[in-house]
Amino acid sequence: MKSNPHNRANGAASGVGNVNVASADGGDRARRESGRRQALREWLVSLPTLLWLFLFMALPTLLVFAIAFRPANPYGGIGPGWTLETVRGLWHSDYLLVAWRTLWISLLTTGLCLLFAVPSGYFIARVPGKWRNRLLMLVIVPFWTSFLVRVFAWKSLLHPDGPVKRVLESVGLAGPQTTLLYHPGAVVLVMVYTFLPFTILPIYAAAEKFDFRLVEAARDLGARPLTAFRKVFLPGIRRGLMTAVLVVFIPALGSYIVPDLVGGPAGEMLGNKIAQRVFVDRNLPHAAALSALLVLAVMAPLIAILALQRKKSKPDIIIGEAP
Amino acid sequence: MSEFLEFRAVAKRFGTIQAVNDVSLEIRKGEFFSLLGPSGCGKTTMLRLAAGFEEPDAGRVFLDDRDITDLPPNKRKVNTIFQSYALFPHLSVRDNIAFGLSIAKRPRREIDDAVDRMLRLIQMTDQAAKKPDLLSGGQKQRVAVARALINKPEVLLLDEPLAALDLKLRQKMLIELDLIHDEVGITFLYVTHDQAEAMSLSDRIAVMDRGRIEQVGTPAEIYESPRTSFVAAFIGDTNFLEGRVTDCPDREYCRLAIDGLPEIVCFNDKQIQPGHAIFMSIRPEKVHISRERPEAKPLRNLLPAVVEDVIYLGSTTKYWVRAEGYRFQVLAQHSRYYLDEKPLRWKDAAWIWWHADDGFMLDHFRKGDENLLAVPPQKVGEPLDGLNGKNEK
Numbered sequence: 001m002k003s004n005p006h007n008r009a010n011g012a013a014s015g016v017g018n019v020n021v022a023s024a025d026g027g028d029r030a031r032r033e034s035g036r037r038q039a040l041r042e043w044l045v046s047l048p049t050l051l052w053l054f055l056f057m058a059l060p061t062l063l064v065f066a067i068a069f070r071p072a073n074p075y076g077g078i079g080p081g082w083t084l085e086t087v088r089g090l091w092h093s094d095y096l097l098v099a100w101r102t103l104w105i106s107l108l109t110t111g112l113c114l115l116f117a118v119p120s121g122y123f124i125a126r127v128p129g130k131w132r133n134r135l136l137m138l139v140i141v142p143f144w145t146s147f148l149v150r151v152f153a154w155k156s157l158l159h160p161d162g163p164v165k166r167v168l169e170s171v172g173l174a175g176p177q178t179t180l181l182y183h184p185g186a187v188v189l190v191m192v193y194t195f196l197p198f199t200i201l202p203i204y205a206a207a208e209k210f211d212f213r214l215v216e217a218a219r220d221l222g223a224r225p226l227t228a229f230r231k232v233f234l235p236g237i238r239r240g241l242m243t244a245v246l247v248v249f250i251p252a253l254g255s256y257i258v259p260d261l262v263g264g265p266a267g268e269m270l271g272n273k274i275a276q277r278v279f280v281d282r283n284l285p286h287a288a289a290l291s292a293l294l295v296l297a298v299m300a301p302l303i304a305i306l307a308l309q310r311k312k313s314k315p316d317i318i319i320g321e322a323p
Numbered sequence: 324m325s326e327f328l329e330f331r332a333v334a335k336r337f338g339t340i341q342a343v344n345d346v347s348l349e350i351r352k353g354e355f356f357s358l359l360g361p362s363g364c365g366k367t368t369m370l371r372l373a374a375g376f377e378e379p380d381a382g383r384v385f386l387d388d389r390d391i392t393d394l395p396p397n398k399r400k401v402n403t404i405f406q407s408y409a410l411f412p413h414l415s416v417r418d419n420i421a422f423g424l425s426i427a428k429r430p431r432r433e434i435d436d437a438v439d440r441m442l443r444l445i446q447m448t449d450q451a452a453k454k455p456d457l458l459s460g461g462q463k464q465r466v467a468v469a470r471a472l473i474n475k476p477e478v479l480l481l482d483e484p485l486a487a488l489d490l491k492l493r494q495k496m497l498i499e500l501d502l503i504h505d506e507v508g509i510t511f512l513y514v515t516h517d518q519a520e521a522m523s524l525s526d527r528i529a530v531m532d533r534g535r536i537e538q539v540g541t542p543a544e545i546y547e548s549p550r551t552s553f554v555a556a557f558i559g560d561t562n563f564l565e566g567r568v569t570d571c572p573d574r575e576y577c578r579l580a581i582d583g584l585p586e587i588v589c590f591n592d593k594q595i596q597p598g599h600a601i602f603m604s605i606r607p608e609k610v611h612i613s614r615e616r617p618e619a620k621p622l623r624n625l626l627p628a629v630v631e632d633v634i635y636l637g638s639t640t641k642y643w644v645r646a647e648g649y650r651f652q653v654l655a656q657h658s659r660y661y662l663d664e665k666p667l668r669w670k671d672a673a674w675i676w677w678h679a680d681d682g683f684m685l686d687h688f689r690k691g692d693e694n695l696l697a698v699p700p701q702k703v704g705e706p707l708d709g710l711n712g713k714n715e716k
Binding site for chain 2: 211213214216217218219220221222223224225227231232235236238
């Protein structure tokens with residue numbers, strides 16, 4: 001997952017290189033030479049990052065993929081030879097259910113985060129400067145407390161004897177039988193809470209650069225406020241939205257702590273299953289197979305979004321990229 | 324032609340700044356009307372009030388006798404061309420132009436036909452698929468015009484549309500805007516700080532300063548008989564003289580006593596009575612200059628002067644001369660024999676004169692407006708500045 005920002009940075013860097021090459025008149029050898037030198041320099045600069053990513057990201061991932069095809073031994077290690085047994089074992093109805101739950105919880109979390117973050121980002125970008133910094137500060141304040149502590153706080157808030165339940169009961173929205181904790185809903189709630197700042201920040205960054213005169217222009221041309229928002233503002237912050245989706249959806253697919261603490265058996269996700277295979281069953285190949293499945297599931301939308309972004313930004317790479 | 328777009332006692336304040344201060348203005352149907360003034364004079368606020376981007380604190384706005392003050396921008400039959408053009412960067416030229424019609428959910432066929440027509444009008448049919456980022460300034464401007472006109476607005480609002488263009492392109496777009504106005508025949512409300520733009524395009528101009536309208540009239544009226552010192556100084560150049568009306572021998576002319584000058588005769592269209600303190604203004608090109616003394620005539624104001632500075636401008640020459648205590652700016656036409664005619668030089672003695680009809684008395688004079696002139700006039704006895712010194716050689 002860590003590779004994501006780095007890859008993006010590389011893409012942007014080679015994009016800068018393209019600008020120079022593209023602006024050179026065709027056939028000008030000296031300039032092509034300098035373009036090549038620049039490309040070489042870019043490679044040199046990115047080499048440490050690439051090396052790091054290869055050693056600590058690509059190589060371990062490949063190892064995990066490989067272990068999925070090895071048999072387990074009774075001592076919790078890896079047995080000799082190769083087998084497809086473990087991979088076949090993934091087609092267990094229990095896993096399908098958990099995979100499906102992982103998918104919908106992640107999608108719902110992403111959707112809800114966007115739903116809250118887009119208006120927040122818009123609002124923060126529109127308030128006067130001094131208020132903007134204060135509001136951004138408020139967005140970041142939760143990070144002052146440990147993530148684990150905050151999730152435990154939610155656990156006690158949602159507890160059957162907790163304050164939330166009592167308030168809901170007193171206004172008649174919950175009966176004594178209603179469960180708040182250990183429920184997929186609790187997982188979604190706490191995940192939205194956790195990821196919301198990560199969504200607000202990229203959307204705010206995009207909204208802050210957005211030229212709000214475009215909204216005026218749309219209104220002038222007959223668009224109602226919501227139409228102008230949809231047809232001009234949302235396309236204008238497209239990049240921020242895509243970043244926000246990546247930043248929420250992918251970690252959400254791999255979440256472990258939140259479902260473990262507030263989800264219970266009914267809110268289990270793939271991350272919990274992997275942990276159980278490692279720590280309860282001590283079956284490393286099984287855990288590796290599940291992890292590989294998750295990695296593939298994460299990479300598919302990632303590659304799709306990156307491809308989409310590249311395709312969209314291609315025509316304006318010469319001028320459009322520069323702020 | 325009756326009033327079409329009407330501002331009635333409109334006021335708008337932003338924080339401590341009174342952007343528009345009790346302005347009433349009537350714009351006629353089909354007219355090319357300009358709001359002219361320096362930055363911060365409230366002209367753009369007026370335009371935004373017409374577009375619906377701002378609500379007035381007081382007063383009403385009418386369009387074709389309907390009160391549109393409370394209508395949101397999307398409900399007004401007016402369209403704006405923004406200074407920055409505000410083209411949608413994620414849409415192609417074609418989709419930008421089609422925006423208004425597709426918002427209005429017109430049939431696909433109708434939109435395509437209308438966009439094709441607009442693309443032909445702005446001669447950009449072959450650029451229809453491009454994104455705005457790839458267009459030049461002039462092309463962006465044309466797309467902005469097409470995007471507004473396709474909605475057939477009743478009034479087209481233009482917010483300094485040429486300010487971002489270089490001089491040559493500006494002159495070209497000026498002609499294009501004029502042609503488009505002639506062709507579509509809708510009312511144009513044009514906001515600019517550039518007097519040349521306003522003069523050359525407009526049927527009528529409102530000159531604004533500090534949130535108020537100083538004068539409304541045709542370009543010639545504004546230039547030839549400015550009512551206030553601001554209008555006289557902001558549009559073109561002028562010379563201000565301060566004095567007192569001594570007597571009015573007939574209904575048309577009166578005599579002025581101006582400190583240190585011989586008696587000045589001035590056209591008196593405002594029926595100012597003797598005894599009033601007045602300011603008068605005389606345009607530099609209305610003042611004549613020569614080495615020889617011209618013959619004295621009844622309505623000719625004639626003064627001896629010393630040339631202090633000469634600026635050769637090609638088709639004309641600008642002189643700064645001192646006559647008695649006053650510094651005059653004189654703009655003289657000259658023939659191609661300029662050099663053979665022994666032109667006036669620095670420190671030469673000369674005569675300046677103007678006809679009584681060419682000076683005008685101002686309704687209102689505000690100290691400080693003379694700073695709007697190209698070179699602020701100097702007091703008598705001040706040492707000559709470095710610029711003059713350089714000319715000596």
